Amino acid sequence: MPELPEPDPLPRWVAPVPRAVEDLGLRLVWVVVAINLVGTAFGFWFYAFETGQLLDTPLVMWPWVPDSPLATLFAAAAFASWARGNPREWLIALAFFGNIILGLWTPYTILVFRDVYLAGPSPALYTFMFVSHLAMVVQALVLHRISEFPPWAVGVAVLWYGFDFVVDFLVPIVGGPHHTVLPVARETPVGLGATALDAAAAGTFVLTLLSAYLALTIRSKKLEARLD
Secondary structure, three states, rough: OOOOOOOOOOOOOOOOOHHHHHHHHHHHHHHHHHHHHHHHHHHHHHHHHHHHOOOOOHHHHHHHOOHHHHHHHHHHHHHHHHHOOOOHHHHHHHHHHHHHHHHHHHHHHHHHHHHHHHOOOHHHHHHHHHHHHHHHHHHOOHHHHOOOHHHHHHHHHHHHHHHHHHHHOOOOOOOOOOOOOOOOOOEEEEEEEEHHHHHHHHHHHHHHHHHHHHHHHHHHHHHHHHHO
């Protein structure tokens, strides 16, 4: 495993995870990889057999259905590439975007539809998903230690998750919209004049913008610190 990189002096609002936690995660990188792979396996099971959505989707669109397990797979691959001494910037950017977007979108939708989820047959499952997805955000915010977030790599992530947003909510291309199955009908009003689909799409859109802003701000702040 490579030596731990020294952290750049980034503002706390950009890099809020304590250095001790960052260091621990990087020292236990193979444990982190294994946890992400277990989460990936659970996620694919969830999409295939708990909701049935993956099996009901045309094969060609499968890469854009299991968003959370794909994000944890990106994280596993990103951390593993660094641990092997060959970090891949595009993988790190995909992991950063995916774990920010899905790590926050899932708790957001659980809160929006909390009455349905908590009254359903599996409230413990969704409580677990709420907490575990927030942990995805924490690991995303550790990735700045092993990446420079070059604009081309951020561009790869923007293209992937931009296309994902389009096929999830706007133009499915093949079959129906590919967003995660919602617990209510898409046209159900949820407040402020929005439907359930509107609320889900708005969350994804805002979090995609947030991910791009954070990645480019981290790069900018790193460059500023090195020029001082």
